[in-house]
Amino acid sequence: MTTGAATPRPIRQPVLDAVSLTKHFGGVTALDDVSLWALAGEVTALVGENGAGKSTLIKCLSGVYQPDAGEIRVDDKPMSFASPLDARLAGIETVYQELGLVEYFDVAMNIFLGREICRPWWQGSMLDRRAMRRRAREVLAGFGITNVNPSTEVRQLSGGQRQGVSIARAMAWGARTIIMDEPTAALGVRESERVMDVIRRLRDSNLCVLIVSHNIPQILAVADRIWVLRAGRLVAHRLASETNHADIVGHITGMTLPR
Numbered sequence: 080m081t082t083g084a085a086t087p088r089p090i091r092q093p094v095l096d097a098v099s100l101t102k103h104f105g106g107v108t109a110l111d112d113v114s115l116w117a118l119a120g121e122v123t124a125l126v127g128e129n130g131a132g133k134s135t136l137i138k139c140l141s142g143v144y145q146p147d148a149g150e151i152r153v154d155d156k157p158m159s160f161a162s163p164l165d166a167r168l169a170g171i172e173t174v175y176q177e178l179g180l181v182e183y184f185d186v187a188m189n190i191f192l193g194r195e196i197c198r199p200w201w202q203g204s205m206l207d208r209r210a211m212r213r214r215a216r217e218v219l220a221g222f223g224i225t226n227v228n229p230s231t232e233v234r235q236l237s238g239g240q241r242q243g244v245s246i247a248r249a250m251a252w253g254a255r256t257i258i259m260d261e262p263t264a265a266l267g268v269r270e271s272e273r274v275m276d277v278i279r280r281l282r283d284s285n286l287c288v289l290i291v292s293h294n295i296p297q298i299l300a301v302a303d304r305i306w307v308l309r310a311g312r313l314v315a316h317r318l319a320s321e322t323n324h325a326d327i328v329g330h331i332t333g334m335t336l337p338r
C-alpha cells in the first residue's frame with residue numbers, strides 16, 4: 080500500500096507537484112497534508128467520494144483557492160498562484176465541472192475568449208473572425224474534434240461537443256498541464272468515448288493530464304496513475320495497470336480488503 084507521503088519519487092521529474100497541501104473552510108478540513116504528483120505523457124486520475132476534497136485540490140492547483148499550508152511546484156519550481164491567471168501563465172489549464180462557455184458566442188469566439196485575434200490597427204483593430212475561425216478549426220482538428228463547426232453558436236452544441244470546445248480552448252495556448260474535473264459526468268456513452276479519445280491524444284502529445292472522475296471503469300481504462308482521496312487525506316496511489324475496481328473502491332470507501 081502506497082500513499083503520497085510513502086510513495087517513492089518517480090525517476091522523471093514531475094511536471095506538477097502538490098506538497099503537503101492543507102485547506103480549511105471554517106471548521107472543515109477539505110485537504111489535510113495532501114502530497115501527490117503528475118508526470119508529462121500520463122493521465123493521472125484523482126478519485127474519492129463526494130466531499131473527499133478533489134475539487135478543492137484542483138482549485139488549489141489552478142489558482143482558484145490558495146492553500147493554507149503546503150506548496151505547489153511546477154517543474155520543481157515553487158509557485159504561488161494568486162489567481163487562475165497565474166496558474167495559466169505557469170502552463171496549467173483547467174476545464175471545470177461547469178464549463179464556462181458563452182452560449183451566444185460561436186465556437187471560435189469561445190476558444191479565443193479573452194485572447195481574441197484582432198486586425199492590425201490600420202484596419203481598425205476589429206476582431207478578425209475569419210482568422211479566429213481558421214485557427215479554431217486547426218486547434219479542434221489537432222485533437223480529433225472534427226464534428227464541431229467553429230462558426231456554430233455554443234448553445235447549439237451537444238454536451239460532448241461543448242466538452243471538446245472547452246478542452247480545445249484550454250489547450251489552444253500551449254499549456255503543458257490540463258486539469259479536468261468530471262469531464263464526462265453529464266455525457267452519454269458515445270460522447271464520453273469521444274472525450275476519452277481526446278484525453279488519450281493529449282497524453283500522447285506528452286501533456287500532463289489530471290482528471291477527476293467518479294467513473295472507476297472509465298478511469299481504469301484511460302488513466303496511467305490513480306491517487307485516492309478520502310475525507311481530505313490521500314489514502315492510496317496505484318498504477319492503473321496494477322490495480323482493479325475492487326481495490327480502488329475499497330480505498331475510496333475505506334473498506335479495504337487484504338490484497
Ligand SMILES: Nc1ncnc2c1ncn2[C@@H]1O[C@H](COP(=O)(O)OP(=O)(O)OP(=O)(O)O)[C@@H](O)[C@H]1O
Nearest residue numbers: 104107108109127128129130131132133134135136
Ligand atoms: N467554498 C467552500 N466553502 C466551504 N466549504 C467548502 C467549499 N468548497 C468545498 N467545501 C467543503 O470541502 C469539502 C471538500 O469539497 P470538494 O468540493 O473538494 O469535494 P469533491 O471531492 O470535489 O466532491 P464531489 O465529488 O462531490 O465533487 C466538503 O466538505 C465541502 O463541503
Ligand SMILES: [Mg+2]
Nearest residue numbers: 133134135260
Ligand atoms: Mg468536486
